[in-house]
Amino acid sequence: MPPDAPVPLSGIRQTVLQTLSWIALGGVSFGIAYFATHVNQPKPGDPGEKAPAGMVWIPGGEFSMGTDVTDGWDDEKPAHRVVVDGFWMDEHEVTNSQFREFVQATGYLTTAERAPDADELLSQLPPGTPRPDPADLVAGSLVFTPTKGKVKLDDFTQWWRWTPGANWQHPEGPESSIEGRENHPVVQVSWDDAQAYADWAGKRLPTEAEWERAARGGLEDQLYVWGNEAPTDEVDEASKFRANLWQGDFPYRNSAGDGFERTAPVKTFAPNGFGLYDMAGNVWEWCSDWYQRDLYKHRATNRVTRNPQGPQKSADPARPFTPQRSQKGGSFLCNDGYCSRYRPSARHGSSPDTGMSHVGFRCAKSPDKQPN
Ligand SMILES: [Ca+2]
Ligand SMILES: [Ca+2]
Ligand SMILES: [Cu+2]
Numbered sequence: 001m002p003p004d005a006p007v008p009l010s011g012i013r014q015t016v017l018q019t020l021s022w023i024a025l026g027g028v029s030f031g032i033a034y035f036a037t038h039v040n041q042p043k044p045g046d047p048g049e050k051a052p053a054g055m056v057w058i059p060g061g062e063f064s065m066g067t068d069v070t071d072g073w074d075d076e077k078p079a080h081r082v083v084v085d086g087f088w089m090d091e092h093e094v095t096n097s098q099f100r101e102f103v104q105a106t107g108y109l110t111t112a113e114r115a116p117d118a119d120e121l122l123s124q125l126p127p128g129t130p131r132p133d134p135a136d137l138v139a140g141s142l143v144f145t146p147t148k149g150k151v152k153l154d155d156f157t158q159w160w161r162w163t164p165g166a167n168w169q170h171p172e173g174p175e176s177s178i179e180g181r182e183n184h185p186v187v188q189v190s191w192d193d194a195q196a197y198a199d200w201a202g203k204r205l206p207t208e209a210e211w212e213r214a215a216r217g218g219l220e221d222q223l224y225v226w227g228n229e230a231p232t233d234e235v236d237e238a239s240k241f242r243a244n245l246w247q248g249d250f251p252y253r254n255s256a257g258d259g260f261e262r263t264a265p266v267k268t269f270a271p272n273g274f275g276l277y278d279m280a281g282n283v284w285e286w287c288s289d290w291y292q293r294d295l296y297k298h299r300a301t302n303r304v305t306r307n308p309q310g311p312q313k314s315a316d317p318a319r320p321f322t323p324q325r326s327q328k329g330g331s332f333l334c335n336d337g338y339c340s341r342y343r344p345s346a347r348h349g350s351s352p353d354t355g356m357s358h359v360g361f362r363c364a365k366s367p368d369k370q371p372n
Pocket of ligand 1: 244245246247256257258259260261262332
């Protein structure tokens with residue numbers, strides 16, 4: 001029937017009925033389709049299991065790990081192809097209140113709350129180092145302390161102070177507390193502490209490759225977790241602060257333009273493309289890998305490396321006697337004038353028994369079955 005032809009009443013009724021049934025059928029088929037895609041079948045790359053609370057699915061895939069940028073550090077070069085399987089990642093750094101739950105449930109005592117062992121200490125120092133006075137072996141941790149003025153940036157002991165009584169509940173020393181900072185990332189945790197928390201939570205620490213895959217948020221070859229635009233020290237409407245970093249002159253003048261001189265509550269700044277917060281800055285995050293400074297140079301000879309778990313043991317000519325685990329993401333102390341290690345390719349090694357006031361962690365978890 002041509003569209004402008006008069007329609008007999010029965011014809012209208014028929015059309016109405018037909019339309020109604022089409023709608024009904026459409027509704028049912030839409031419902032089936034919706035049910036199939038949203039309930040029965042996982043989204044592409046999704047394992048189809050319910051996401052553990054507070055975790056985000058990071059799709060598996062191939063990506064460029066590391067960087068070739070000229071001002072990158074030697075340990076993050078060269079860029080090389082890596083494949084990781086999909087996994088779950090905590091959407092934010094483990095907070096003080098989450099860590100407190102773990103401590104209350106288990107009675108766990110962190111490394112910084114126990115007096116250091118002389119033999120353990122000496123094993124990480126050059127042979128012939130004199131035995132420390134037992135009176136000096138008190139529980140404590142390293143606290144960032146701004147210098148009085150401009151200093152040469154080649155000696156970090158100028159701004160890291162060994163502080164007796166500093167631990168996760170007293171991040172800047174015995175006088176400080178975490179009251180009012182329940183939602184801030186836990187700090188002053190060693191790699192062993194992070195590992196113990198992850199075990200308790202039924203999770204694990206991410207590998208360096210997983211961490212970097214997650215941090216890039218699905219972007220390829222970008223400098224930062226949000227893209228290529230460098231962070232600035234100046235606030236204006238166009239360039240809102242994207243991460244908790246250091247504005248001003250490191251390590252003596254922190255203008256805290258982003259609102260935070262030290263840690264910020266998790267989820268203060270915008271998430272990356274995967275919905276993860278603070279993958280740049282706030283606190284450094286422990287990874288499961290041993291740290292090997294020249295690892296990427298070896299790995300780059302492979303066409304692609306699948307699910308790398310890190311080297312068998314750590315290796316760093318700069319610290320030959322200290323075993324080190326990897327950390328990623330940089331912290332509130334990072335600034336372009338000093339280290340700019342808030343780039344997703346950047347990495348760093350630290351002794352697994354060391355806690356610091358700018359180091360925390362988050363956890364990962366694998367699905368029971370990888371999606372195909
Ligand atoms: Ca800051
Ligand atoms: Ca972080
Ligand atoms: Cu830094």
